[in-house]
Amino acid sequence: MTKFKVGQLVRVKSPRCLAYGRVAMVMSVSDRIQIRFANLPKSVAAEPNPDGFVQRFSPKELEMIEGVPVAAFYLLVTVLTLAGTQEYKRYAIAHGNIGQKPDDVAETVVACFFGSLGDWDGEFYLREGSPYASKLLS
Structure with missing residues (x-):
């Protein structure tokens, strides 16, 4: 069971990953978490067919961003x-x-x-x- 929820903002915390420190939105949750990178100031949403870059990570490679509610x-x-x-x-x-x-x-x-x-x-x-x-x- 994972602590992540669809629509939540997360940060890549694995220093071995080229995306280290980037912010993303959780799109789907399974054994690997599918995320869409948030290229703010543009809007980011967990849409089924996103325009932005989508990638999968293990739960231990991601950390929740505290204080930001789960949103659309x-x-x-x-x-x-x-x-x-x-x-x-x-x-x-x-x-x-x-x-x-x-x-x-x-x-x-x-x-x-x-x-x-x-x-x-x-x-x-x-x-x-x-x-x-x-x-x-x-």
Whole structure:
């Protein structure tokens, strides 16, 4: 019995493998785990006929990525903000469920970022006069 589940994000931990350190999504579970490499920032999903590179590993060659829920797909969201003349980038791994679209998930992450002003240094952007933060006050 394996501890991995379909839809889970894993990392290749075998130092002898050329894919060492790469992140992938579990597609099927048996004696060897079939994974699809997650080439973020593009979306990755456990589809039956994936576009991305698929490979099989033994369970001991993989490790679970903690703190990320099992989902239908994952994507990396990049939030760009401007504070004065400085541009800042923040990244978040977002997950979606069946029926959700990657664009909708990305918009939700961005809305939470700009809507909170307390998370992800939102107060800093407000102090620095970011046009994004100032729009929230009006």
